[in-house]
Amino acid sequence: xxxxxxxxQILDPETIKFSRSQQxxxxxxxxxxxxxxxxxxxDAALRFKEADPSIEVIAxxxxxxxxxxxxxxALALGCDRAILLSDAAVVKARxxxxxxxxxxxxxxxxxVQLVMTGHMAxxxxxxxxxxxxxxxxxxxxxxxxxxQLRLEGGHITGxxxxxxxxxxxxxxxxxxxxxLETPQHPRYPHGADIINAYRVxxxxxxxxxxxxxxxxxxxxxxxxxxxxxxxxxxxxxxVEGTPQEAAQxxxxxxxxxxxx
Amino acid sequence: MDLSFLEQLLGAPVEEEEGYRNxxxxxxxxxxxxxxxxxxxxxxxxxLADSLGAYVNVLLIGDNxxxxxxxxxxxxxxxxxxxxxxxxxxxxxxxxxSQHKPEILLFADAAGGRKxxxxxxxxxxCALVTHAVDLxxxxxxxxxxxxxxxxxxxxxxxxxCRTNPQMATVQQGVFPVPDRDDWRSGDVExxxxxxxxxxxxxxxxxxxxxxxxxxxxxxxxxxxxxxxxGWQLVEDLAAAVARRLPHKAIAVAGSRGAVDEGWIGxxxxxxxxxxxxxxxLYVACGIRGTFQHFGATEKARCIVAINHNPDAPIFKHxxxxxxxxxxxxxxxxxxxxxx
Numbered sequence: 207x208x209x210x211x212x213x214x215q216i217l218d219p220e221t222i223k224f225s226r227s228q229q230x231x232x233x234x235x236x237x238x239x240x241x242x243x244x245x246x247x248x249d250a251a252l253r254f255k256e257a258d259p260s261i262e263v264i265a266x267x268x269x270x271x272x273x274x275x276x277x278x279x280a281l282a283l284g285c286d287r288a289i290l291l292s293d294a295a296v297v298k299a300r301x302x303x304x305x306x307x308x309x310x311x312x313x314x315x316x317x318v319q320l321v322m323t324g325h326m327a328x329x330x331x332x333x334x335x336x337x338x339x340x341x342x343x344x345x346x347x348x349x350x351x352x353x354q355l356r357l358e359g360g361h362i363t364g365x366x367x368x369x370x371x372x373x374x375x376x377x378x379x380x381x382x383x384x385x386l387e388t389p390q391h392p393r394y395p396h397g398a399d400i401i402n403a404y405r406v407x408x409x410x411x412x413x414x415x416x417x418x419x420x421x422x423x424x425x426x427x428x429x430x431x432x433x434x435x436x437x438x439x440x441x442x443x444x445v446e447g448t449p450q451e452a453a454q455x456x457x458x459x460x461x462x463x464x465x466x
Numbered sequence: 467m468d469l470s471f472l473e474q475l476l477g478a479p480v481e482e483e484e485g486y487r488n489x490x491x492x493x494x495x496x497x498x499x500x501x502x503x504x505x506x507x508x509x510x511x512x513x514l515a516d517s518l519g520a521y522v523n524v525l526l527i528g529d530n531x532x533x534x535x536x537x538x539x540x541x542x543x544x545x546x547x548x549x550x551x552x553x554x555x556x557x558x559x560x561x562x563x564s565q566h567k568p569e570i571l572l573f574a575d576a577a578g579g580r581k582x583x584x585x586x587x588x589x590x591x592c593a594l595v596t597h598a599v600d601l602x603x604x605x606x607x608x609x610x611x612x613x614x615x616x617x618x619x620x621x622x623x624x625x626x627c628r629t630n631p632q633m634a635t636v637q638q639g640v641f642p643v644p645d646r647d648d649w650r651s652g653d654v655e656x657x658x659x660x661x662x663x664x665x666x667x668x669x670x671x672x673x674x675x676x677x678x679x680x681x682x683x684x685x686x687x688x689x690x691x692x693x694x695x696g697w698q699l700v701e702d703l704a705a706a707v708a709r710r711l712p713h714k715a716i717a718v719a720g721s722r723g724a725v726d727e728g729w730i731g732x733x734x735x736x737x738x739x740x741x742x743x744x745x746x747l748y749v750a751c752g753i754r755g756t757f758q759h760f761g762a763t764e765k766a767r768c769i770v771a772i773n774h775n776p777d778a779p780i781f782k783h784x785x786x787x788x789x790x791x792x793x794x795x796x797x798x799x800x801x802x803x804x805x
Contacts, residue, residue, distance in 0.1 A: 219617045219757045231621065302591050330616055330623070332596045334584035341588040345556065350581050368577035371669040387738070425591040434613065434622040442769070442784040444776075452788045453798035456770065459786060465747045465768045466684070466711060 208262045209251045210312050211285070212323040212335065214241040215267065215276045219328060224435045231433065240276040243324025247385040249392035250355045251322050252284050258357075262286045264318075266311065268296050268304065274409050282395035282403040293413040295421035301334060303424035308335075309342030310417045319379040320362060325351045325386050336384035347377035353386045486630045488521045489514055490568035491544070494578040495528035495535055502643050503574035505542050507636045509644030510601055511572055512543035514610070517603050520569065521545040525562070525657070527554055528578070529664070533654055540652040543644050547654050552661030560589045562659060568631045570610050572601075575635040583635050595625050595634040610634065618738070618761040682717035684747045685766075687736055690723030691752020691773060695793035697729040700751055706800040719743070721753045736762045752792045755780030772796070 218239045223232040240248075248265065255261045265280035267273050268291035277288035291311055299307060312318050321343070326333030340348040349355075352364030352375070362383055363376040395403070414421060445452045445459070460466045489511045493504035511522045524539045526549040536547035554562070563571065563586070571586075573579030575597055587594035599622070600613035610632040613622045627634070684707055688700035700718055708716045720730035722737045736743055738758040744765035751772045753759065760783050763769060771784035772795050781787045788795050 219620065222617070224621050301593060302588060305588055328617065331614070331618070332594075333580075334587070334594060334596060337581055337584035338588040341556070341585050348581065348585075365670070368580075374670055390732070432624050433616075434624050435620075442771075442781065442787050444781065444787045444789060449788075449790055449794040449798040450801070452790065453795060453802045456786055456788060457799070457802045460747070460768070460770070463768065466707070 207260065207320075208264055208315060208318045209254060209320045209322060210264050210266050210315065210318050211244070211248045211251045211280070212308060212321065212339075213244045213248065213265055213267045213276050213280060214324075214327045214329075215239070215269065215273045216241045216327060216329040226435050229433055229435050238272070238275065240279055241324055241327050241329075243326060243328070243385060243387050245324070245392045246387050247322040247324050247383075248280055248283060248285070250383075250385055251320075252393070254320075254355075254357050255284070264289060264315065266291070266308065268292065268308065270297060271411075277409045278403040278407070279395060279400070281407045281409070282399035283393060284399075288407070288409045290409050290411045291414070291417075292411055293415065295414045295419065295424065298421075299424055301332070301338060305335060305338035305342045306424060307414055307417070307419060309339055310414075310419055311412060312339075312343060314412075314417060319381075320357075321346075321380075321382045323382075323384055325384045333384065336382045340382040343380070343382070346380050346382050348382040348384070349375055349377055350384050351386050352383055353388055355383060355385065485567040486569045488523055488566075488568055489518070489570040489572065490563070490566065490631075491522065491524045491572045492579060492582065493524050493526045493539065493574070494576075495526060495530040495532075496578070498530045498535075500535055500538055500542075501574065501576065503576045503636075503638040505643045506638070506641045507572050507574050508539060508543050510636065510641045511570075512644060514570065514601060514603055515545075517605070518569075518608070523548065523566070523568070525549075527552065527659075529553070533656070536654045540650050540654065541646050541648055543647070543650070545652045547652065548657045549654070550657045550659050550661070552659070553664045554659040555662045556585055556589060558660035559586055562657070563590075563631070569608075570627075571631040571633045573633075573635045575637050579635055583633060587633050590631070590633075592629045592631065592633055593627060595627065597637045598634045599637050599640050601634065601636065618757075619764065682743070682745050683714040684711070684716045684749075685719050685736070685743055685745045686716065686749045686751070687719040687721060687753060688724050688729070688751045689721035689753030690727065691754065692724070692729070692792055693727070693752075695752070695791070695796070697724070699792060699796045702800055703749070703751070703796050706803040710803045717745075721750075721759055722756070723753070738762050750780055750784070751796060753780055754778045755783060 215238050217233050217236040222236045225232045251263045255263050263285045265285040265288045281288050337348050340346040349364050351367045355364045361376050362381050366373045366375045445455050491507050491511050515522045522544045523546045524544040526536050531549045531551045536549040539547040573583040595612040597614050598612045602611045604611050610627045612634050613624050616623050686704040704718045719734045719736045725732050725735045738761045742762040746767045748766035749770045769784045771780040771787045774791050776789045
């Protein structure tokens, strides 16, 4: 059985700047990282593989060739294969088209029983890929926003978060699961594995042409978009003085604001 | 006179697509009452419809949907309400909306809609804007303009929908629940969709690490900066605040750093991967401040930061800051609070 984990590369939110004058994201100094929720999804998939070595975990990502780095990281973490879907059509496509491309690639892999991804991408924050993929794959069931995933007897079960309550849900395979972040740390790769992932391992690059997708049939990008950067939060007040004075001033200020 | 050059200048005449009109909202009744989030969407849809000159139609589904709840929707601003008890299959929902051709189709960003909306969007091969925090109409294009947060609200992306239908899910709590107007009237109709059996969902006890820090009025949080001073200081400060304000709910929390150090359990972690909080007062002691931490605390009414590093990012997000060693500041604070 094969598990596909869809990984997105995003700009590290800690390193990007938002330019208020340009109303744009300044990514000149930004580093690119694996979308954190996807890391948890990958972690869950690798746990399944540890429990049952016959499971093959395949990391999949799409975009420009630079995205390869997150796939190398996935290989270093223990994925069996890494596939990058990359060409002009992929770069241009939006949600509906992307889901079609990814689903075609997943179908091409055969015997994929489970597709996992993070519950959302931190950058766009949309979190719709899982549900869209499920439709494209032929109306597979989708477990959204789950935690504590288990594979048992041909079913995937998890603790689902919805409307501030938790539910156990279970669906038969094949299925799609979108994974929540939890306080438990996901694994990070060892240095030697990272070096191997670059020296020895191979990221397969698939193009939509090779998948037999005609880019003209993909849904056109349908939305015009622009960015709006909210005004900066007003800088707070630094309370000066010796510790005792500062403490007194602070408590007086908090009291005058009726916070305490 | 040959005016064909005008046509060339203006581009080919746009073929009006027939029938895509009116705003539709999908509301869900899991329980025998309407959800506030659905009413918020209906209220906003009413505003949009008035500026478009369109009707607001609501499709009410869910096990507890009935005629009375559908009438309630009219009272809250819908022009017509269609209801059916159950959970429709994706295909029947697709057929329903292919037949009714909504111009705008809205869902609440809550259980149900969060899953139904992207699935329906994919069946329609259509864009979907999620977590909308602002909706307006571009009157020239007759298109829906939606603002949606990116990077947890550090910026907003403004998207103009140009598909048919224009789909969005609306974040909870952004728009008010509309006022009741008991004099409103409208059509209420039962619809026959293909229902699919829904497994009964019984809530389970949340896992141990999801204790509602959200309930606290005041949160005293500590981070790695307490390494020299000791975690006890945070507990002492919380105790001092509790002595001063016995009627308030006070909680102790930690940043990811504090949890990693083992000073406090993961159930008390304030971080995007832990809990997001919205207390009246949040005191961050020895927390440098990461993106995830700000995301989790941005709803706090007042943030106080104590840190020895004047360049710590936390000061950019705090209302009040004290630059200094925590082991000096906190005892001084306790003294003032106790005096």
